[in-house]
Amino acid sequence: xxxxQANWSPYDNxxxxxxxxxxxxxxxxxxxTRMSSGYNILTRDYSKIIQLxxxxxxxxxxxxxxxxxLQKVLASxxxxxxxxxxxxxxCPAMAQLLSNTLYYKRFFPYxxxxxxxxxxxxxxxxVFTYDAVGSYERVGYSSQGSGSTLITPFLDNxxxxxxxxxLPAKDAVTPLSEAEAIDLVKTCFASATERDxxxxxxxxxxxxxxxxxxxxxxxxxxx
Amino acid sequence: MIREAxxxxxxxxxxxxxxxxxxxxxxxGLKEPSFLKTGTTxxxxxxxxxxxxxxxxxxxxxxxxxxxxxxxxxxMAPNIYCCGAGTAADTEAVTDMVSxxxxxxxxxxxxxxxxxxxxxxxxxxxxxxxGYVSAALVLGGVDVTGPHLHTIxxxxxxxxxxxxxxxxxxxxxxxxxxxxxREGLTRDEGVKLVxxxxxxxxxxDLGSGSNVxxxxxxxxEKEYLRNHMLPNxxxxxxxxxxxxxxxxxxxxxxxxxxxxxxxxxxxxxAMEE
Numbered sequence: 001x002x003x004x005q006a007n008w009s010p011y012d013n014x015x016x017x018x019x020x021x022x023x024x025x026x027x028x029x030x031x032x033t034r035m036s037s038g039y040n041i042l043t044r045d046y047s048k049i050i051q052l053x054x055x056x057x058x059x060x061x062x063x064x065x066x067x068x069x070l071q072k073v074l075a076s077x078x079x080x081x082x083x084x085x086x087x088x089x090x091c092p093a094m095a096q097l098l099s100n101t102l103y104y105k106r107f108f109p110y111x112x113x114x115x116x117x118x119x120x121x122x123x124x125x126x127v128f129t130y131d132a133v134g135s136y137e138r139v140g141y142s143s144q145g146s147g148s149t150l151i152t153p154f155l156d157n158x159x160x161x162x163x164x165x166x167l168p169a170k171d172a173v174t175p176l177s178e179a180e181a182i183d184l185v186k187t188c189f190a191s192a193t194e195r196d197x198x199x200x201x202x203x204x205x206x207x208x209x210x211x212x213x214x215x216x217x218x219x220x221x222x223x
Numbered sequence: 224m225i226r227e228a229x230x231x232x233x234x235x236x237x238x239x240x241x242x243x244x245x246x247x248x249x250x251x252g253l254k255e256p257s258f259l260k261t262g263t264t265x266x267x268x269x270x271x272x273x274x275x276x277x278x279x280x281x282x283x284x285x286x287x288x289x290x291x292x293x294x295x296x297x298x299m300a301p302n303i304y305c306c307g308a309g310t311a312a313d314t315e316a317v318t319d320m321v322s323x324x325x326x327x328x329x330x331x332x333x334x335x336x337x338x339x340x341x342x343x344x345x346x347x348x349x350x351x352x353x354g355y356v357s358a359a360l361v362l363g364g365v366d367v368t369g370p371h372l373h374t375i376x377x378x379x380x381x382x383x384x385x386x387x388x389x390x391x392x393x394x395x396x397x398x399x400x401x402x403x404x405r406e407g408l409t410r411d412e413g414v415k416l417v418x419x420x421x422x423x424x425x426x427x428d429l430g431s432g433s434n435v436x437x438x439x440x441x442x443x444e445k446e447y448l449r450n451h452m453l454p455n456x457x458x459x460x461x462x463x464x465x466x467x468x469x470x471x472x473x474x475x476x477x478x479x480x481x482x483x484x485x486x487x488x489x490x491x492x493a494m495e496e
Contacts, residue, residue, distance in 0.1 A: 039391050040428075187459065193458070196287060197262075
């Protein structure tokens with residue numbers, strides 16, 4: 001009798017894709033609303049985006065049970081911060097908090113792939129991208145989740161400077177207007193939906209700017 | 224003498240020669256190459272005048288869609304068609320092979336092919352490969368003995384049924400058939416039911432998607448309805464379009480002349496030495 005391997009896993013992958021793009025005075029955060037398990041669709045209408053603070057919005061793909069637990073921990077920590085400091089957390093502060101929270105569970109990680117988007121203290125758009133254990137970086141745009149391998153090369157081509165070797169990109173912000181960024185995001189998801197089976201159903205877009213927060217939906221392929 | 228004996232052609236069936244070497248490579252950490260599987264929802268049903276086959280058109284490689292509009296209903300004979308699920312290469316190869324065999328058989332016998340002939344050829348081939356040819360088929364056609372519908376599993380077992388579904392979307396499609404199938408459906412009712420079953424697979428199974436292909440076979444006539452339904456158009460096309468002006472940048476250019484291969488001897492009689 002051959003040695004039996006453990007075949008129960010505490011994790012599951014519910015699929016989905018998230019994207020965030022930072023502009024000069026706005027930030028666009030988007031995610032699809034499909035939740036799946038294996039070859040099945042669990043629901044077509046699940047939001048992966050949560051507003052953590054006035055100017056911080058997080059989108060997470062991966063294992064949604066872990067994502068939900070992570071969201072609750074962050075919301076609770078933000079409430080404590082508000083009581084202690086009498087103000088909302090800034091986006092860079094929230095970014096650090098998220099990193100620490102993820103690393104806290106370094107040896108039994110949250111199976112969550114996050115992008116944090118918002119406005120920094122100067123009102124400029126900021127996007128922070130994470131791995132599952134909290135390593136993070138401020139960037140001009142990012143994509144996580146099952147469709148990220150399809151979307152990131154397209155965003156690199158449209159937004160990135162020609163080569164990091166020739167011209168290091170100092171500015172972590174894209175030169176696009178808000179409308180152009182939204183158009184780009186819609187195109188990214190329509191294309192990713194064509195080729196990734198875990199992405200589809202509906203696209204939820206959140207736009208943060210000086211006038212506040214706005215939500216938009218777009219239909220995606222349902223097959 | 225011994226050398227000649229070793230060079231005899233293989234007798235068919237699965238050759239286990241490389242298994243030991245493959246196991247050794249996997250132990251050393253080599254990742255086995257993945258196959259292009261068709262995910263798939265394929266169905267068939269018998270109606271009043273014959274057989275209707277249906278299939279989706281998505282081919283997947285793991286979580287990625289490799290082909291958005293592939294053809295899963297394969298030609299076997301003028302009166303017999305076969306839907307294939309499983310490894311795409313296997314379904315193509317096995318249906319092509321049996322289709323050729325049927326043609327030769329038609330020349331030999333001078334008669335129209337029978338569905339049971341295709342069935343026997345397919346099942347004996349799949350059985351001799353012990354399930355390693357990963358092809359799950361829905362075979363349907365109309366011959367002198369009437370309409371026939373069969374399912375064939377990768378290990379070589381078969382079933383004869385009035386309605387059948389195979390592939391990862393088979394449960395979604397079968398749910399529709401079990402609710403709505405009855406004997407003696409008309410052609411239009413049959414096509415509508417098959418489309419509904421395939422759509423159920425397309426929308427509820429992630430391994431199936433895109434369009435619906437249908438094939439209606441009746442006595443002496445067949446109708447191949449490629450892309451009968453297109454329920455999944457692209458949802459957003461940017462009006463302004465995108466340009467891809469950034470080319471791969473040249474970092475460095477270095478030209479290395481190849482060494483002269485031929486020695487050219489000036490004048491004289493080079494050939495004479």
